[in-house]
Amino acid sequence: DAFHVIFAVVTATLTFVGNGLMVVVIVRTRSLHLPQGYMLLSIAAADIVLGFEAVVGFINVILEHWPDALVGCLVMSYATSVAITVNIFTMAFMSIDRWLVIHKPFHYDTLMPSPKVYVVNALLWLVSIAFYTPFL
Template sequence: MLQTIGEMYGHNRSGTSEFLLLGISENPEEQQVLFWMFLSMYLVTVVGNVLIILAISSDPRLHTPMYFFLANLSFTDLCFVTNTIPKALVNLQSQNKAISYAGCLTQLYFLVCLVTLDNFILAVMAYDRYVAICQPLHYVTVMSPERCMLLLSLCWVLSALYGLTLTLLMITVTFCGSPKIHYIFCEMYVLLRLACSNTQVIHTVLITTGCFIFFTPLGIMIMSYVWIVRTILRIPSNSNKYKAFSTCASHLAVVSLFYGTLAMVYLQPLQTYSMKDSIATVMYAVVTPMMNPFIYSLRNKDMHRALGRLLLGKVFQKLT
């Protein structure tokens, strides 16, 4: 669909048919270091998230709402890094750092869509923990398989529509001057900085919709954890308190990492956006998807057992 849109316009109204993704550094030696660093992080991210998905899908004991959404979060992170990092790796090893106008819009669409989807899934996971801890007797009914599929479908639809809306708005932007992007991928704020047309309306829409799209789920998470903490504090046994809180600790860590890195980049005026934000974006574009599998499996005994059975099963099959 986005490719068709790009071909429909051919290029934007200013005649720009491609952009140059120059990355964080133009120094050849630093580019080599960045290449191996990004490649290592990408491989770790892919292996980690694939293992999470395989472990959950292969273990019937993990076929619960919490792990269902965790598997989808891993799938989203896997798609997210695949949308951005391979092209960045090619650019680091190539003299031709061009990306077509349609390709840039396509990358932007999936970037916005998948970041938004991450945000929604994290909110649903917080709601799942709220129901499990605060309304345990109703958990099976409230978080039924049908309800989980409905929530996930809603997350996908809203994310796709939001990504499409912002991408269509970018088609109306006129670019002029140098098409150089000192970034590892096509990003909304960076493209708006290259515009020579008035982007005030687009920036207003971006801030308004962004606040709704990201702060509404954040509000759901905050309210969920307020009720969770209140419920946990009423538990008489300290061991049961610890057990209840430990089921939420990994999710809280991921939420903190996700929103912390996004806030570093986007909670600022467009005029102040600079190269340091390119480095900060690497945190949520590369580091966060890489860390999520480790955070969720670090202290999770169920995940330890599932991963152990998965890996040992593969080894046993090879030996036999």
């Protein structure tokens, strides 16, 4: 049991540090304030949520302890579903972005300005949250 808990803590630490560093680097590095950077920021944020949920669930399984089974299960399922959906939507959005770069290189800057990417990222999160809210 101790090994599994230590493994979970190390995994969580690496997840948070790695994705946290991505967030800090993208936010603080002006040259990364591009559509791709903002999409990676969204994925890093979703991965932080997934990492937290996975480790909490893993520790609960190992310790065979669920503080409030129904509420805890609903909240964990909700957060995990939202984060996974955000990841999927963001990767699909990144695919469209890359397609535009390849097929419309001279129009890319007008088709994908940073403010548009902000709005799309916010919509991806809001749609994901709204989709799973009825299941709470």
